Amino acid sequence: MNFSLEQLDAFVTVYEQASFSKAATKLNKHRTTIGQVISNLEDQLAIKVFDRVGRSVKPTEDGELLYRYAKQAIEQARTFDRVALSLSYGGLESVTIAYCSFLPNKVLTDIRANLAKAFPSMRVNFIVRTKPEIKKGIQDGSIHFGMVNVHHSTLINSIDYTLLNHISFAPFVGKSHPISAIPTAEQYGALKTSRQFVLKSLIDDEMGEKVILSPNYEVIDQLSLIVRFVEQGLGWSVLPTKIIHSEYISEHLVKLPAEQLKDDLKIPLALWCPHSKQITKVKENIIATIAQYTQ
Numbered sequence: 001m002n003f004s005l006e007q008l009d010a011f012v013t014v015y016e017q018a019s020f021s022k023a024a025t026k027l028n029k030h031r032t033t034i035g036q037v038i039s040n041l042e043d044q045l046a047i048k049v050f051d052r053v054g055r056s057v058k059p060t061e062d063g064e065l066l067y068r069y070a071k072q073a074i075e076q077a078r079t080f081d082r083v084a085l086s087l088s089y090g091g092l093e094s095v096t097i098a099y100c101s102f103l104p105n106k107v108l109t110d111i112r113a114n115l116a117k118a119f120p121s122m123r124v125n126f127i128v129r130t131k132p133e134i135k136k137g138i139q140d141g142s143i144h145f146g147m148v149n150v151h152h153s154t155l156i157n158s159i160d161y162t163l164l165n166h167i168s169f170a171p172f173v174g175k176s177h178p179i180s181a182i183p184t185a186e187q188y189g190a191l192k193t194s195r196q197f198v199l200k201s202l203i204d205d206e207m208g209e210k211v212i213l214s215p216n217y218e219v220i221d222q223l224s225l226i227v228r229f230v231e232q233g234l235g236w237s238v239l240p241t242k243i244i245h246s247e248y249i250s251e252h253l254v255k256l257p258a259e260q261l262k263d264d265l266k267i268p269l270a271l272w273c274p275h276s277k278q279i280t281k282v283k284e285n286i287i288a289t290i291a292q293y294t295q
Contacts, residue, residue, distance in 0.1 A: 003044065005077055008070045010037040011049060015067050018057055075158040079275045092278055094123040095144040097286075098134045101201040102167075102267070103147055104223055104240055111289045118285050130204055135159065138272055144279055145286060146272040149205045160273045162287060165294035166266040168241045169211070171256045176233040180254045187256050195235035197226045202238075202267075210265060211238045227253075238265060242293050269294060 013023040014034065024031040042048055049063035059067065099108065108126060115124055129137065129146070137143030138159055150163070171191055173179045179190045196214040200221045203212075218235070220226045226237050231252040241255065269290070273283055 003041065005074070007037055007041045007044075008073055010034050011041060011063075012067065012070050012074055014038060014050065014057060015059055015063065015070075019055070020057060021055070079158055092122060092144070092282070094125065095279070095282060096125040096127060096137075096142065097145045097147070098127050098129040098137060098143045099147040100131065100134075100149055100205070101128050101221060101223060102149065102199050102240070107290065107293050110292075111286055114285055114289045115282065119282065122282075130201070134272060138274055141274070144273060145283070147290070148270055148272060149201070149207070150268045150270040151205055151207055158275075160275050160283075162271045162273075162283070164269045164271055164287065164290050167269050167294055169238045169265040169267060170241045171213075171236055172230055172239045172253045173236040173256060174231050174233040175252060175254055177230075177236065177254075179236060179256065184257055191236060191256070197229055197235050197237040199223060199226065199237075207267070240293075 010023065010027065013026055014020060017023045017026060020034050020038075021031050024034045027034065038050065045062075045066075047062045048060050049066060051058045051060055097111070112124055112126070115122065127143075129143070131146075131148045134143060134146035134148055138146055147164075179187055179194060182190060191213050194214055194216065196212065196217040197220050198208070198212055198217050200219050202208070202210075203219060220229070223239075227239070229235060230237050230239070236256075239253075271283065271287060271290070273279055
């Protein structure tokens with residue numbers, strides 16, 4: 001059987017919108033046209049993919065089964081289109097890199113410095129975005145690269161996905177904080193009753209149950225601000241270990257070897273980008289830079 005992309009796109013859109021009218025609006029077509037496309041598809045398949053009751057549309061059991069495969073076919077076709085289009089263009093004049101706020105400034109600074117050496121005339125924009133915003137931006141072309149926490153994530157066919165290993169996190173306090181001076185065996189209990197600062201992006205990524213130990217916690221949007229608060233002895237926080245162990249910060253913070261926290265929390269980091277020949281060299285540069293901060 002031969003199916004057109006128009007048929008598969010109409011099927012997927014009607015399925016997701018649960019309406020012929022809404023699907024027609026999204027695809028910028030007339031409702032009658034969408035209805036005819038679906039009817040033709042059903043004739044070719046010799047099965048019904050939707051039950052129509054008045055104005056409501058509900059997928060049949062066969063439609064439910066076929067949706068996933070149709071969705072994958074559409075995503076792969078879009079990927080083919082983007083890659084083919086990228087082959088006819090030269091290098092990029094500007095790229096936009098989006099990242100979740102748990103990434104330290106040191107990582108971003110090194111990425112920018114290395115890109116400046118390799119691509120001196122290229123403009124590089126850095127923006128903080130949530131994971132859903134990064135996904136949407138890459139798909140609509142407004143974001144070229146996204147560095148995201150892929151805890152609980154699944155592979156996205158239409159996005160180039162590179163797992164960058166893990167960033168380790170552990171509890172830190174300021175050197176002046178009382179917890180730094182008590183016996184190791186008592187530190188875990190003290191953490192559970194002391195003020196904790198929690199990165200908002202970790203909560204947004206559904207990791208609250210892993211990083212929140214104290215009921216007395218405050219949510220902070222910026223990693224740099226949390227570090228300053230911890231340095232001042234205002235509370236403690238779970239922070240990225242490899243970056244925090246820099247010469248300056250190690251003079252002000254203490255990593256707690258709490259006995260109950262035998263292993264550092266490891267957050268899987270991935271680089272998302274579109275499938276495009278244009279960005280291959282930039283992608284390789286970013287991956288090489290981040291590699292020194294993951295394990």
